[in-house]
Amino acid sequence: MKMSEKQFQNKIWDVAQRTGWKVAHFPPSRNPRGGHMTAVAYNGKGWPDLILCHPGRGLFLIRELKVKPNKLTPEQTQWLADLGNAEIDGDVWYPEDWDGIVALLTGTG
Numbered sequence: 001m002k003m004s005e006k007q008f009q010n011k012i013w014d015v016a017q018r019t020g021w022k023v024a025h026f027p028p029s030r031n032p033r034g035g036h037m038t039a040v041a042y043n044g045k046g047w048p049d050l051i052l053c054h055p056g057r058g059l060f061l062i063r064e065l066k067v068k069p070n071k072l073t074p075e076q077t078q079w080l081a082d083l084g085n086a087e088i089d090g091d092v093w094y095p096e097d098w099d100g101i102v103a104l105l106t107g108t109g
Contacts (some may be wrong), residue, residue, distance in 0.1 A: 003095050004058060005065050010067070012093070015105045016052060024051040046075025048083075048090060057107060062090040 009025065016023050026040075026047070037048030040047060047065040062083055064093075065075050072080070072092065093101055103109025 001051075003067055005049075005067050005070065008065055008067055008093075008095050010107070011098075012050065012063075012101060015102055019106050020054055020056055021105060022053045023057070025049060044078075045049060046073055048076065048078045052105075060089065062088060064090075064092045066092055066094055068094065 005066045015022060019044045029106065030105065048062045050061075052061040052067065053059070064072065064080065080092065100109060
């Protein structure tokens with residue numbers, strides 16, 4: 001079964017909320033022309049999909065979610081590179097990474 005990015009995100013949210021993570025996501029809204037856009041300011045274009053924090057485990061993650069054939073935009077690629085340069089755990093998750101995602105979120109990996 002092919003999964004949408006929204007369905008993938010919901011699966012991650014389900015595991016994260018059951019295992020003590022705080023999660024933030026800034027969904028797009030409909031603009032006056034009927035299209036979708038995420039309200040961002042300054043350099044926010046391309047900001048990753050999820051911010052995850054586990055206070056009890058001292059973990060802070062920033063993740064972009066993609067399902068194939070979708071690819072990172074140049075802005076998303078740059079954000080992830082900049083986060084890495086700042087020593088912040090930013091990465092891309094794909095549905096194919098599921099076992100590793102669950103291991104990280106549950107602390108079993």
